[in-house]
Amino acid sequence: AQKVTQAQTEISVVEKEDVTLDCVYETRDTTYYLFWYKQPPSGELVFLIRRNSFDEQNEISGRYSWNFQKSTSSFNFTITASQVVDSAVYFCALSGGLNTGTASKLTFGTGTRLQVTL
Amino acid sequence: DAGVIQSPRHEVTEMGQEVTLRCKPISGHDYLFWYRQTMMRGLELLIYFNNNVPIDDSGMPEDRFSAKMPNASFSTLKIQPSEPRDSAVYFCASSLVAGQGRTEAFFGQGTRLTVV
Numbered sequence: 001a002q003k004v005t006q007a008q009t010e011i012s013v014v015e016k017e018d019v020t021l022d023c024v025y026e027t028r029d030t031t032y033y034l035f036w037y038k039q040p041p042s043g044e045l046v047f048l049i050r051r052n053s054f055d056e057q058n059e060i061s062g063r064y065s066w067n068f069q070k071s072t073s074s075f076n077f078t079i080t081a082s083q084v085v086d087s088a089v090y091f092c093a094l095s096g097g098l099n100t101g102t103a104s105k106l107t108f109g110t111g112t113r114l115q116v117t118l
Numbered sequence: 119d120a121g122v123i124q125s126p127r128h129e130v131t132e133m134g135q136e137v138t139l140r141c142k143p144i145s146g147h148d149y150l151f152w153y154r155q156t157m158m159r160g161l162e163l164l165i166y167f168n169n170n171v172p173i174d175d176s177g178m179p180e181d182r183f184s185a186k187m188p189n190a191s192f193s194t195l196k197i198q199p200s201e202p203r204d205s206a207v208y209f210c211a212s213s214l215v216a217g218q219g220r221t222e223a224f225f226g227q228g229t230r231l232t233v234v
Binding site: 045091105 | 163
């Protein structure tokens with residue numbers, strides 16, 4: 001069975017601080033995908049990133065960066081110089097690899113609520 | 119592209135009534151998913167389709183829930199009869215063919231269902 005743990009329920013930071021959201025996963029699949037989604041107060045789920053288990057390179061996109069460490073089964077998300085608009089619930093998710101038959105079936109963590117204040 | 123379109127955005131109904139939620143996936147996507155989000159259980163997958171065929175409905179809570187996908191551009195999730203514990207936000211999502219490696223799902227804006 002697959003499992004995603006986001007131990008941080010809620011984080012509060014002041015604007016311009018850096019913040020890291022933790023994600024730990026469990027899977028028996030040898031290949032899998034990891035994802036991050038953002039759910040702003042308006043309620044929709046916005047896709048942020050997909051990472052293949054074969055690719056452990058870290059990724060940076062503007063103020064966002066992701067650190068994938070297979071050795072610790074973690075896929076952490078860092079926001080640099082946070083802004084009020086970053087306030088949202090962030091979900092980490094996991095799916096099986098293309099050869100598992102579950103590549104499209106997402107298992108979500110419970111989410112981390114990020115509050116960025118002025 | 120307009121993205122995944124769900125209707126209605128909000129639904130308030132009385133216990134025992136039938137509720138139908140509708141979804142139009144992104145054109146060209148082969149997978150369609152129905153998720154439910156509640157405070158207690160978080161985001162849980164109810165059912166998903168591949169090329170209009172239901173693949174896994176193990177997440178459907180009870181026989182009161184049913185889902186159909188009559189064609190590639192339309193799906194419904196029906197609850198009959200509805201109960202107060204069905205109150206939740208229901209999301210529809212779609213994704214490309216898994217074989218292309220782009221397996222991320224794109225979500226609609228959700229339907230907030232309240233059963234009183």
